Amino acid sequence: MKSSLRERAYIMLSFGLVNQEAQAKARIAPGDFAYFSNAANLFSEKSAEMVYATLEEDFTKVDGSMLFLPRRNSSDTYYDTGLVGGKLVSQAQYELTINLNTGATDFKGITINFGENYPVDFDMVSSSGQTIEIRDNTLAEFTSEEVLENTTYVKLVFYRMKNPQSRLRIYSIRFGYGLVYYNDSVMSSSLDSYISPIGADVPQIDFSVQLKNYDHYFNVDNPKSAINFLETGQEMEIFYGYQLPDSEEIEWVRGNHLLCSEWESDDYTATIRCQDIFRNMDSEYYKGTYTSAGRSYFDLAKEILTDAGLSDYYIDPRLKKLYTKNPLPRVQHKEALQIIANACRCVLSQTRFGSVQIKSSFNPEAAASSNGETAYSQVGNILNDSVKDEYASLAGNYTVANGGMYFLPRNVSGNVLNTGYVSSAISDENGEFGTNPVVTIVQEAACMYYGVKFVFGHALPAAITIRTYNNGSLVEEYEVEDEITKTLVILHDFDDFDTMKIEFTKTAEPHNRIVLNHFSFGDVTDFTMTRTDMTSSPKAIKQELIKEVIESI
Known part of the structure; x- marks a missing residue:
């Protein structure tokens, strides 16, 4: 980013054209379903697919991904495995009706997750008699851009499955489909955010994108136009990409998740504007x-x-x-x-x-301790970012003679320089410890952080295990083994915790101690932006001076 010639930047936009009223009110009509079928949650977000193993052709797996099917019970309590047909599709054509529970409506496209055993031949029939035939389907998550017009229900008629002797399964249904646009379709975009530094106003985010209107796809007078099916509140995902230097790889970073607010189009372009969740x-x-x-x-x-x-x-x-x-x-x-x-x-x-x-808006007070440190170690100092001193020792490949280390005094007590944490445990010839050194960070209140930063001395660890706890219960265990450098930044979401235990399981060099000079949560980047990095002149706005803010509740 600091070079005068930079790699190419990218943008990716994705949003779904979803008929929100139909999505909220649609229900599956009574039909022939298996006793463990559950169609109640087909139209809502599902985090995982739970599947019962049954005796169907090429269906059951023994890799631990499926569940044993319980006997039918009076409470009808089973895992939510989605909709499961009562009979094999090969025995007879299978029909399924989805009542929209709205007035006659139009919607563009439908997305159905059938899972691995998907139907190959089936029809979609509307209440107005419109029929869409699907033949030789090869998609587990089927998506269609066809417009269903003036309908109050959708009937699905299935004729043939991928595995002939099998039941129909549906895990989710969405009335609409997703659109994805990249650099070649995006003419321009802008994202503006406003946050009051003193919390005087609710934060705001505004995003606008201008797309090429290929073949009048977004024209209002086009009956199949996508713009006719946009609705206020539909979600848009924004990603920014950057091509890594000397590589063809593109690294993508999530920009934001916003809600559509308005749109317009002409014969050449379509403009879509989005805003933050607070506006609604x-x-x-x-x-x-x-x-x-x-x-x-x-x-x-x-x-x-x-x-x-x-x-x-x-x-x-x-x-x-x-x-x-x-x-x-x-x-x-x-x-x-x-x-x-x-x-x-x-x-x-x-x-x-x-x-x-x-x-x-502030980090809670924290204190550091360990399960064993040398007499000249000061583990509490690792939470401040001052430059630490190191004492020379006979550890393997540790001591340097460039004036950057000190001789250890005979009387260590009360006569120690500004050192960090130095473990009392020393690794063996394999770099492993008899008892692993552990540094414990305890906060006065639980909170979440994105990323942590380590600054080590001249001895580097080869493996680290980070465990977080909240009120005594384990929250997460995260292992670090690759690319451990003197200044190590770990970009990872650590959910709410009040205690973090950092266990060092191995050293890079044998017969070494762990030397940790600094540790910090969050704000783990050292990236700076100067005027020369900007592609245009910055604009400064002088805000009204505020002497004090009084908040009473």
């Missing part, structure tokens, strides 16, 4: 009440988000320990969240995945 949270919250016993801000924020219809969000667990008795004023949902964020010294924002986030 303008309904009023009026359930604020006085609570004499006090109520945690965590519960208040959760109630507001639930009342706004959101289920995907993150609330800093520190808010569980902060309380208020006062009622929230009658304001918009997004403004109520901003009030809570300000009162708790937090930042209200939208993540790159499109979810609401209330996160502390």
Whole structure:
């Protein structure tokens, strides 16, 4: 990025043309289904496919991915394995009706996840008599761009499966399909974000993209135009890519997850504008009440988000320990969240995945300890970023004679320079320890971080295991073995934890100690941007001066 000649940059946009009303109200009509079938969740997001092993042709696997089918029971309690037909499709054609439970409507395309054993020949029939024939299908997740017009239901008629002696299975259905656009289709794009540094306003994100209108695909007067099926609130994923130097590989970074707000087109271009999730949270919250016993801000924020219809969000667990008795004023949902964020010294924002986030604007106090260190080690110093001193020792390939190390004094007690952590354990000829050195970081409150940074001394570890805990329970175990350098940055999402244990299991050189000079959470990049890195002149705006902000609740 610092070179005068840079590699090519890329953009990728994906959004689904989904009929949201049909998606929300559609239901499967009664039919011939297996007793363990579950069609209730076909139209919602599913995280995984659960499959029962059955005696069908070329179907059952013994790799641990399938479940044993329980006997039929009176409680009808089974895993959600999606819709499963009652009979083999080979015995007779199988029909399935999807009631839209709306007035006669149009929608462009349908996406059905059939799984590995998909139908090869089938028809889609609308209530108006329109029939779409699908023959020789080869897709487990079938997608069609055909427009179904003026229909109140969709009937699927199946004639032949990939494996002849097998049942029909459907894991999910979406009324619409996804579109993906790359550099060759994108003429221009812009993303503007606004965040008040003092939390005076709700954050905003605006995105606009101009696409080439190939073959009048986005023209309003085209009955099959995609723009006729765009709806306010449809989701758009934005990714940015950069071609790595001296390589053909493109590294993709998620830019944002936004909601469509408006669109327009002419004969040459189509413009789609998107915005953040807070713009749709303008309904009023009026359930604020006085609570004499006090109520945690965590519960208040959760109630507001639930009342706004959101289920995907993150609330800093520190808010569980902060309380208020006062009622929230009658304001918009997004403004109520901003009030809570300000009162708790937090930042209200939208993540790159499109979810609401209330996160502390400061890092909680932390303390470091270990299971064994030398007399001249000071493990508590690793949490500050000062330059550390190192003492020469007889460890393998450790000591340097360039003036960068010190002789260890005879009387170490109270006479130690500014050192970091030096383990008491020494590795053997294989670089392994009898008892692995462990550094423990304990925070005063649980929180999440993206990334950690290590700065080692002249001795490097060869393997590290990081374990995080929250209230004594293991949250995650993450192993690091490749490319351990003197300054090591690990880019990884560490979910809420109050304790992190860093276990060093091996050294790069035999007969060595672990020397850790600095450790930090988050803000793990040393990238800087100067004026010479910019492709255009920066624009400075002087904001109104604010002397103080008083937040009362």
